[in-house]
Amino acid sequence: MHPLLRQYFKQHTNADDLALEKIAPYFVEETFKKNTFLLREGEVCKYNYFVVTGCMRLFSTNKDGVENTRYFAFEGKFGTSFTSLITGQPAFENIQTLEKTTVLRIYTEDFYHLVETEPAVNKVYRNILESAYITTQKRIYDFQGADSLERVKWLLEHQPKILSRLSNKVVASYLGITPYTLSRLKSSL
Amino acid sequence: MHPLLRQYFKQHTNADDLALEKIAPYFVEETFKKNTFLLREGEVCKYNYFVVTGCMRLFSTNKDGVENTRYFAFEGKFGTSFTSLITGQPAFENIQTLEKTTVLRIYTEDFYHLVETEPAVNKVYRNILESAYITTQKRIYDFQGADSLERVKWLLEHQPKILSRLSNKVVASYLGITPYTLSRLKSSL
DNA sequence: TTAAAACCTTGACATAGAGCAATATTTAAT
DNA sequence: ATTAAATATTGCTCTATGTCAAGGTTTTAA
Numbered sequence: 001m002h003p004l005l006r007q008y009f010k011q012h013t014n015a016d017d018l019a020l021e022k023i024a025p026y027f028v029e030e031t032f033k034k035n036t037f038l039l040r041e042g043e044v045c046k047y048n049y050f051v052v053t054g055c056m057r058l059f060s061t062n063k064d065g066v067e068n069t070r071y072f073a074f075e076g077k078f079g080t081s082f083t084s085l086i087t088g089q090p091a092f093e094n095i096q097t098l099e100k101t102t103v104l105r106i107y108t109e110d111f112y113h114l115v116e117t118e119p120a121v122n123k124v125y126r127n128i129l130e131s132a133y134i135t136t137q138k139r140i141y142d143f144q145g146a147d148s149l150e151r152v153k154w155l156l157e158h159q160p161k162i163l164s165r166l167s168n169k170v171v172a173s174y175l176g177i178t179p180y181t182l183s184r185l186k187s188s189l
Numbered sequence: 190m191h192p193l194l195r196q197y198f199k200q201h202t203n204a205d206d207l208a209l210e211k212i213a214p215y216f217v218e219e220t221f222k223k224n225t226f227l228l229r230e231g232e233v234c235k236y237n238y239f240v241v242t243g244c245m246r247l248f249s250t251n252k253d254g255v256e257n258t259r260y261f262a263f264e265g266k267f268g269t270s271f272t273s274l275i276t277g278q279p280a281f282e283n284i285q286t287l288e289k290t291t292v293l294r295i296y297t298e299d300f301y302h303l304v305e306t307e308p309a310v311n312k313v314y315r316n317i318l319e320s321a322y323i324t325t326q327k328r329i330y331d332f333q334g335a336d337s338l339e340r341v342k343w344l345l346e347h348q349p350k351i352l353s354r355l356s357n358k359v360v361a362s363y364l365g366i367t368p369y370t371l372s373r374l375k376s377s378l
Numbered sequence: 379t380t381a382a383a384a385c386c387t388t389g390a391c392a393t394a395g396a397g398c399a400a401t402a403t404t405t406a407a408t
Numbered sequence: 409a410t411t412a413a414a415t416a417t418t419g420c421t422c423t424a425t426g427t428c429a430a431g432g433t434t435t436t437a438a
Contacts (some may be wrong), residue, residue: 004216066334122311129322132322133271135258141281145365148395168416172267180398187417358386373387
């Protein structure tokens with residue numbers, strides 16, 4: 001099992017090595033170059049991904065073609081379209097690498113099989129759902145009523161990595177503002 | 190076990206009657222009058238609630254005193270501050286009844302104990318987290334870039350009960366617009 | 379039943395930030 | 409290394425929606 005994934009399990013469960021060895025073979029390593037789409041909206045999501053190096057994002061496009069980024073998965077994080085994974089319905093969002101990215105991928109069916117049969121995976125899944133929920137709630141709460149400047153400051157404080165590592169275009173689509181506004185705000189700071 | 194809660198378990202799990210009888214005693218019925226606070230921000234959330242009749246909302250207040258409603262729990266739904274329940278930290282949101290409301294409440298500790306020991310409750314918890322996550326994601330996605338009118342139409346289509354049953358003030362705080370704007374839009378429809 | 383409080387409606391005004399355009403800069407590909 | 413494409417910057421304009429105010433209506437509580 002990849003050391004980063006092992007570390008993840010050790011941190012979130014009390015799985016023993018035996019359990020980890022049972023789980024490991026389901027995860028397959030794969031490397032993608034920058035800007036590769038791992039999932040396009042309208043497709044059913046086949047995999048859950050664990051990022052080993054690099055970064056990917058979840059985003060959707062509204063009817064006017066404006067992008068909305070909802071989540072960034074950096075090294076050591078799981079990322080996938082959980083809504084599609086859970087419901088089995090086509091995703092309304094895309095998954096795209098933002099850098100050259102290495103992931104461990106596991107088939108949806110295998111993943112849910114392990115959720116049912118391996119307590120460690122059940123626990124990890126619970127953790128993923130819980131923290132995904134909390135993260136989303138906090139972001140809604142913190143952005144609520146906040147103007148553009150406050151959002152940029154929030155990002156600077158809570159996830160500075162995003163600002164320093166990713167393009168303005170992508171960051172703006174995460175903050176729900178235009179790249180024009182973001183550009184102006186950054187130069188005014 | 191209250192028939193509505195029984196129905197919920199039957200629908201989401203394959204729990205047998207024996208399991209349900211084990212679970213039932215942990216849920217205590219209680220009735221609150223309109224506008225009662227079941228939780229105030231800053232308090233640690235002690236209960237998970239299942240609404241039998243009536244309705245409650247989860248909302249927070251930003252630094253300017255503007256309310257943001259995140260979730261409505263009508264009859265047959267669970268509702269609580271999951272972020273507080275999960276982390277054990279003080280909630281940053283309030284829970285308030287919007288009508289005379291009867292709930293079944295279960296202590297946080299008892300609930301998580303059952304999550305670990307009763308597969309039916311583990312399954313139900315997973316369902317709650319999954320659907321809470323999906324609901325939130327969909328709302329972010331659908332509201333993203335939508336102007337006020339589109340938001341009102343969205344609500345009319347997806348959750349008309351909210352518009353017909355609750356006050357403009359509360360609805361507006363859910364849509365992220367002012368009551369003034371909502372009032373104007375409703376009269377223009 | 380009545381008074382007080384909360385809520386809704388509608389007008390007038392102010393403004394944050396979107397949209398567009400033109401140029402500069404960075405990044406990627408051959 | 410050179411060119412093409414993508415991204416960033418910045419000035420200008422315009423509009424949706426917030427804010428404030430004043431009056432009407434509904435709800436609540438004694």
